[in-house]
Amino acid sequence: MAKLASFVELVRKFRSKADFVIVYIDEMHASDQWAFRNNYSDIPAHKCLEDRVTAARMLLSLQEVNCPLVVDTMSNEARYSYAALPERLYIIKDGKVEYAGNRGPEGYHLEEVEKWLVESIG
Numbered sequence: 001m002a003k004l005a006s007f008v009e010l011v012r013k014f015r016s017k018a019d020f021v022i023v024y025i026d027e028m029h030a031s032d033q034w035a036f037r038n039n040y041s042d043i044p045a046h047k048c049l050e051d052r053v054t055a056a057r058m059l060l061s062l063q064e065v066n067c068p069l070v071v072d073t074m075s076n077e078a079r080y081s082y083a084a085l086p087e088r089l090y091i092i093k094d095g096k097v098e099y100a101g102n103r104g105p106e107g108y109h110l111e112e113v114e115k116w117l118v119e120s121i122g
Contacts, residue, residue, distance in 0.1 A: 020067035024056040025079040
């Protein structure tokens with residue numbers, strides 16, 4: 001969440017050369033579980049898909065994103081397939097993972113993604 005504005009800028013810069021998508025997964029700091037005192041919102045743990053969709057819409061209301069935002073299933077298929085909790089960056093080209101960033105927020109390095117994009121597609 002903290003780097004969403006920077007991600008949106010990266011999308012703006014490269015959207016004519018690459019496709020981007022945000023996959024909304026579990027709420028990492030659910031207000032009824034493990035929450036920070038200064039959470040940006042009051043989102044409880046998702047109990048159903050509708051809860052997750054509502055939370056994703058809240059995200060969209062906080063920051064205009066210029067790429068598709070999809071929601072993971074309640075069985076967390078994307079989260080487990082891509083080890084994406086709490087957040088992670090991937091580059092997939094021709095069905096193959098070309099870049100797998102480390103787990104965020106510490107391992108969330110948009111500059112590495114930008115470097116790969118510049119070197120690989122201009």
